[in-house]
Amino acid sequence: MKIDYLPYNYFKTLPIIIVLSILFYITTGWSDENALSKKADWDVFSKNLVQAIKHGNEGLKCSAMQLIIKHADSVDVNEAVWDIMAIFKHHENPKVRQLAMVTLYKMKHDWAMFYLKRNLQFESNEAIYKQNRKIVRAYEMEKKAAQEKEPLIAEE
Numbered sequence: 001m002k003i004d005y006l007p008y009n010y011f012k013t014l015p016i017i018i019v020l021s022i023l024f025y026i027t028t029g030w031s032d033e034n035a036l037s038k039k040a041d042w043d044v045f046s047k048n049l050v051q052a053i054k055h056g057n058e059g060l061k062c063s064a065m066q067l068i069i070k071h072a073d074s075v076d077v078n079e080a081v082w083d084i085m086a087i088f089k090h091h092e093n094p095k096v097r098q099l100a101m102v103t104l105y106k107m108k109h110d111w112a113m114f115y116l117k118r119n120l121q122f123e124s125n126e127a128i129y130k131q132n133r134k135i136v137r138a139y140e141m142e143k144k145a146a147q148e149k150e151p152l153i154a155e156e
Contacts (some may be wrong), residue, residue: 042071094125
């Protein structure tokens with residue numbers, strides 16, 4: 001029986017397309033995103049982010065800061081806090097400075113937040129000043145809420 005509406009090549013390429021799509025599905029991890037995040041080696045990822053912040057070009061540094069913001073609860077990049085503070089202080093582009101400021105906030109580093117608090121009185125850019133003020137206020141409220149949750153006397 002000959003099917004006229006489908007070309008003969010279709011039957012030859014269909015199994016190949018199916019096999020390739022299954023392999024693509026398996027290798028890209030569409031099946032279970034949480035399983036991939038659990039398998040991630042966060043220590044190596046953190047070290048690579050620190051290296052990118054310290055020694056990378058400007059685009060790499062911005063990408064690394066975006067990844068730090070995205071995965072802030074999983075990575076430990078405290079070694080790069082001084083470099084990110086320098087980016088915030090010295091960069092000429094206000095958008096990159098805002099990115100560095102949000103990165104510092106997401107890192108929850110005490111020195112960085114102290115620096116952002118002290119920077120308020122010297123900031124000349126209005127948008128950065130307003131966002132900096134809100135970030136400092138949010139950090140202080142989070143810190144106060146965490147202190148209120150801790151018991152003053154150890155319970156047995």
